[in-house]
Amino acid sequence: MRSTLFAALMLALLVPALVAAQGASQAKIETYGLKIDGRNVEVLFRVTDRATGRAIQSLLSGDIKLREDGKLITAPVKLDESHTDSANPSSTVALKPSANGAGPVDGSKPVDLSVIGATIGIVYDASQLTNAAHDTTDYVGRGRELLVSFLNAGRPIADKNPEWLGLFLPLSVPAVSGEQIRPDGLSDFGQDRNAVINVLNQLKPRAGKTNLFDTLSVAVGATADAAAKRGTDAYVLVVTDGGDTTSVGSYDALVADAIARKVTLLIFGVGPQKRLAINAAALTTLATKTGGAYLGNPADAAIPEFYLSNVSITGQSAYTLSYTTDLIDDGEKHNLVIRVEGASTGESDAIPLVLRGGGNALDLSPALRGYATKAIPLAIVLSVALTGLLIFLRRLSEGRSSSLSGGITRR
Numbered sequence: 001m002r003s004t005l006f007a008a009l010m011l012a013l014l015v016p017a018l019v020a021a022q023g024a025s026q027a028k029i030e031t032y033g034l035k036i037d038g039r040n041v042e043v044l045f046r047v048t049d050r051a052t053g054r055a056i057q058s059l060l061s062g063d064i065k066l067r068e069d070g071k072l073i074t075a076p077v078k079l080d081e082s083h084t085d086s087a088n089p090s091s092t093v094a095l096k097p098s099a100n101g102a103g104p105v106d107g108s109k110p111v112d113l114s115v116i117g118a119t120i121g122i123v124y125d126a127s128q129l130t131n132a133a134h135d136t137t138d139y140v141g142r143g144r145e146l147l148v149s150f151l152n153a154g155r156p157i158a159d160k161n162p163e164w165l166g167l168f169l170p171l172s173v174p175a176v177s178g179e180q181i182r183p184d185g186l187s188d189f190g191q192d193r194n195a196v197i198n199v200l201n202q203l204k205p206r207a208g209k210t211n212l213f214d215t216l217s218v219a220v221g222a223t224a225d226a227a228a229k230r231g232t233d234a235y236v237l238v239v240t241d242g243g244d245t246t247s248v249g250s251y252d253a254l255v256a257d258a259i260a261r262k263v264t265l266l267i268f269g270v271g272p273q274k275r276l277a278i279n280a281a282a283l284t285t286l287a288t289k290t291g292g293a294y295l296g297n298p299a300d301a302a303i304p305e306f307y308l309s310n311v312s313i314t315g316q317s318a319y320t321l322s323y324t325t326d327l328i329d330d331g332e333k334h335n336l337v338i339r340v341e342g343a344s345t346g347e348s349d350a351i352p353l354v355l356r357g358g359g360n361a362l363d364l365s366p367a368l369r370g371y372a373t374k375a376i377p378l379a380i381v382l383s384v385a386l387t388g389l390l391i392f393l394r395r396l397s398e399g400r401s402s403s404l405s406g407g408i409t410r411r
Contacts, residue, residue, distance in 0.1 A: 026049060026050055026051065026344040026345050026346055027047050027048070027049060027050070027056060027340045027344035027345055027346030028047070028048045028049075028050050028346060029045055029046070029047050029338055029340060029346055029347060029348035030045060030046045030047075030048070030348075031043060031044070031045045031338075031348055031349070031351055032044045032045060032046065032108065032109055032110070032111050032318070033045075033094065033095040033104045033108035033109065033110070033111075034095075034104060034105045034108055034351060035095045035097075035098070035102060035103065035104045035105065035108070036102070036105070036353065036354070036355060037098045037100065037102035038102075038355075039324050039325050039326075039327070039329075039355065040322065040323075040324055040325075041322065041323055041324070041325050041336070041353065042095055042320060042321065042322045043320070043321045043322075043336070043338065043351065044093065044094070044095050044108070044111060044318060044319070044320050045318070045319055045321065045338065045348065046111060046316075046317070046318050046319070047059065047317075047319070047340055047344070047346075048231060049231075049344050050346075051228070052228055052231060053228050053229060053230060053231030054231040054232075054314065055231060055314070055315065055316045055317050056317070056340070056343075056344055057081070057083055057315060057317040058081070058317075059079065059081065059317075059319060059340065059342070060079065061076075061077045061078065061079040063340055063341055063342045064077050064079060064321065064338065064339070064340060064341075065338075065339040065340075065341060066323065066336065066337070066338060066339070067336070067337045067339065068325065068326075068327060068334055068335070068336055068353070069334050069335055070335075070337075073323075073325075073326065075323045075324055075325065075326065076323065076324075077321060077322075077323045078321070078322045078323065079319055079320070079321055080319065080320045080322075081317055081318070081319050082111075082113065082317065082318050082319075082320070083113070083315050083316065083317040083318075084113045084114055084115045084315045084316050084317075085115065085313075085315045086115065086157075086313060089114060089115045089158065089159075089160065090112075090113065090114040090115070090160050091113050092110050092111070092112050092113070093110060093111045093113065093318045093320070094108075094109075094110035094111070095108060095320070111318040113316040113317070113318060114158070114160040114161045114316060115157075115158045115160075115161065115313040115314065115315055115316070116158060116161045116230060116231065116232050116313060116314040116315075116316065117154060117157060117158035117161060117162045117163035117164070117191075117232070117313060118154075118163050118164075118227075118232050118233050118234070118235055118311050118312060118313065118314070119163065119164045119166075119189065119223055119226045119227035119230055119232045119233070119234050119235070120163050120164070120165055120166070120223070120234075120235045120236070120237055120311070121165075121166045121167075121168060121189075121219040121220070121222060121223035121226075121234075121235070121236040121237070122147060122165065122166065122167050122168065122196070122219075122236075122237050122239075123168045123169075123170070123212070123215055123216055123219050123236060123237070123238045123239070123240070124143065124144075124147060124167065124168075124169060124200065124203070124239050125143075125169075125170050125210060125212050125215075125238070125239060125240035125241070126140050126143065126144075126169070126203060126205045126206055127170065127172060127205055127206035127207060127208065127209075127210045128170070128209075128210055128212060128240055128241050128242075128243050128244070128271075129142070129143050129205070129239070129240070129241055129270050129271055130241070130271070131272070132272035132274065132275065135272055137272075139241070139270050139271050139272075140205045142270055142297075143239040143268070143270040144200050144201070144203075145300070146239060146268050146270065146298065146300070146303060147197075147200055147237070147239060148197055148200065149300050149303040149304075150237060150268075150303050150306075150307060151165070151193045151196065151197060152193075153303055153304040153306075153307035153308070154193075154307060154311065155193070157311075157313055158313050162191045162193070163191065163193075164189040164190065164191060164226055164227075164230060164232075165189060165190065165191070165192075165193065165196050166182070166186065166188070166189040166190075166219070166222060166223060166226065167182065167183060167186045167196055167199060167200075168181050168182060168215050168216075168218060168219040168222075169181055169182075169183060169203070169206070169215070170206070170210035170211050170212045170214075170215040171206075171210060171211055171215070172206045172207060172208045172209070172210055173208065173209050173210060173211055173246035174208070176206070176207070176208075179206065181215055181218055183199050183203075185199065186199055188226075189222075189223075189226040209243075209244075209246050210244070210246065211244070211246045211247045211248075212240055212242075212243070212244040212247060213244050213247035213249060213251060213254055214246075214247040214248060214249055216236065216238065216254060216265075217249050217253075217254055217257060219236050220236055220254070220257055220258050220261055220263045221257070221261065223235070223236055223263055224261035224262065224263050227263075231314060232314045233262075233264065233311075233312050233314060234261070234262060234263045234264065235263065235264045235265075235266055235292070235310075235311060236258070236263055236264070236265050236266070237266045237267075237268070238265065238266070238267045238268070239267075239268045239270055240267070240268075240269065240270070240271075240283075241269065241270060241271030241272070241275050241276060241279065242269060242271075242275070242276065242278075242279025242280075242282060242283050243275065243279065251282070251286070254286070255285075255286060255289050255290065258289075258290045259289065259290055263290060264290050264291045264292040264310070265286055265287045265290045265292040266287060266292045266293060266294075266306075266310055266311075267283050267284075267286065267287045267292070267293075267294045267295070268294075268295055268296075268298060269283055269294060269295065269296040269297060270297060271297075273297070276296045276297065280294070280296055292310065293306070293309075293310050321338065325353070325355070327353065327355055328355070329355045330355070331354065331355070332354070333352055333353070333354050334352070334353040334354070334355075335350040335351065335352060335353065336350070336351040336352075336353050337349075337350055337351070338351070
């Protein structure tokens with residue numbers, strides 16, 4: 001009871017701080033280009049969510065508020081969005097010179113957009129993929145083949161900005177000297193599919209029992225953090241027969257953590273049919289509760305469709321804003337601030353405006369540099385706070401019976 005009250009107190013203290021931090025500036029606005037043609041002003045910019053790193057898409061002109069020299073202006077705003085998706089995987093957006101020759105100010109630059117491949121943690125439980133009596137199937141090799149097919153299915157999806165991949169290997173219990181959850185050469189996420197495949201090909205199956213679900217918990221946290229850095233969806237792909245007698249964490253806590261961290265679990269059940277028949281219900285629950293899917297001993301031909309149906313790319317957007325200013329042609333430097341309101345709220349650093357002799361007489365570079373020195377790393381603050389709370393709550397649940405554990409093989 002005391003622990004529950006303490007957890008409630010932590011939430012009560014933490015939530016207002018997080019809300020205040022988010023409300024202060026959820027959206028990060030980056031200015032890439034500025035053009036002044038008489039009294040017509042154009043700005044090229046991007047908007048991202050500070051907490052998740054994701055591009056904010058589908059903004060409307062009504063979501064934009066403009067201030068000149070601190071004063072809200074009422075001039076109509078035209079907003080054009082350029083974005084990438086599966087039909088348009090890459091593009092470059094830049095402000096174009098006007099017919100009269102007025103061009104972007106110095107320091108302006110184009111925006112390169114692409115689709116971003118997902119962030120995927122792979123949990124390969126090689127030691128649990130063991131044979132049944134009189135079964136000569138190489139299930140360890142079969143699991144490796146499925147992983148390679150899965151990785152190859154993603155090759156053409158986001159070729160300019162491929163998936164980030166991480167590999168996690170459950171440890172033998174009792175411990176075996178030299179074993180690591182994250183193998184040498186793959187201690188972090190990266191875009192080299194071949195490096196992952198090479199490690200899989202050289203991997204020797206681990207003997208004995210392993211801590212599959214504890215390793216899954218590590219993979220969920222690391223994958224969520226890596227996805228937040230890139231602004232993508234997070235997935236953990238698991239290859240296992242479902243057997244686990246050594247993990248100390250509860251299955252319910254694992255599901256709760258994955259849901260809280262927005263990590264989708266995708267599971268390939270690989271092993272003797274009788275064993276999978278016992279574990280399939282629990283593995284399916286683990287996957288579907290997080291929005292994922294389970295396949296038992298799938299054929300190679302099913303893997304590309306499984307990838308396309310369950311793994312999403314992330315698009316990027318850039319916006320071109322244009323309006324007519326009421327500032328007089330006085331040759332003085334004025335400031336423009338763009339504010340975004342809606343699901344995410346934030347505003348840009350001050351953008352310099354000079355109407356008389358504008359054009360290349362201005363330099364946008366200082367405004368661009370401002371983001372590197374002033375951006376608040378809210379993602380780090382929120383991630384640390386929430387992760388600490390989740391770890392505390394998970395520890396409260398350790399030792400309790402799990403509603404999922406009934407279907408797991410205990411060997």
